[in-house]
Amino acid sequence: MLATRPRFAFTDVDHTLLRVSTLHHFGEYxxxxxxxxxxxxxxxxxxxxxxETGVDRATLNESYYQLWSDIPVHEVDVAAVTWHEQLRAAGLYRTSVLTRLRGLRAEGVETVLVSGSFRACLRPIERELDCAAVLCTELDERDGVFTGTVRRSLIGPAKRSEVEAFVAGYPGHDLAGDFGFGDHISDVPVLESVGHPAVIPVDPALESVARERGWEVLRDDER
Structure with missing residues (x-):
């Protein structure tokens, strides 16, 4: 009997799965x-x-991580657990996306988080959704402390490359059977690579692309 090939739901986190940016929300916390x-x-x-100098999103993302220079990794990991409990209690998950992902999971579709955020604050979310994988920005560490340097950034086109590298580990995998969820125009490369793209209408530019291409638009209750 042939094994069933896996299917995945590649899901952006900030403003897609959650109503907030993990980088800013967790950083402030x-x-x-x-x-x-x-x-x-x-x-x-x-x-x-x-x-104000007009640098691109990738540069801003890498510069952001200087904030974590000299911060112990374990301290961040512990804080992330409490932060996530408060985030969940505050209802900051998008109900429409969370419900869809759980429904897909019941059909055998596994969630893969795809984010420019870093693993420490994504780990509680990964556990919450029992994700198959997390594709994210990776930070440099030395002796259990963050250096403030980005080892691998996952912004814009890099997301699609990482998704393709991930599915390459499943010979014969067809992205046409997979799902994608995003909220920003920079998510288009991933969304157009899967067979079932869905958009959270946060960015008018992405919503316009969704209308032109007939992509699903997931609307949540206003808060």
């Missing part, structure tokens, strides 16, 4: 609760000045 507010304030000023 961590640095405030650990009494490092001055580090966060200096970071905000630096990022604002950088944004």
């Amino acid at each position: 961590f640095f405030e609760t650990t009494r490092r507010g001055e580090v966060l304030a200096a970071h905000r000023t630096r990022m604002q000045r950088l944004a």
Whole structure:
């Protein structure tokens, strides 16, 4: 008897699965609760000045991670668990996406998170959804401490490359049977690579593409 080939739901996290950006929401939680507010304030000023220069999203993403320089990895892992409990209690998961993913899981479709965020704050979400994998930005560590350097960034086109590399581990896998969920125009490369793309209408540019291509638009209750 032939084994059933796996199917996947490649799911963006920030503003798609969740109503917030994990980078900013968790960052604020961590640095405030650990009494490092001055580090966060200096970071905000630096990022604002950088944004005003007009640099691209990939550069901003890599610059963001300087915030975590010299922070112990274990401390971040522990804080992420409590942060996620509060996030879940506050109803910050998008009901439409969460319900769809759980329904797909019942049909044998496994969730794969695809995010420019980093593994420490994605790990509780991974456990919550019992994900098959997490494709994300990877940070450099030394002696159990984050260095503030990005080892691998997962922004824009890099997401599709990572998805293709992931399914390459399943010989004969056909992305036409897979699902994709995104909220930003930068998610188009992944969404157009799968057979069942769905869009959260947050970005007008992406919503326009969805209408033109006949992609599903998942609307959630307003909050």
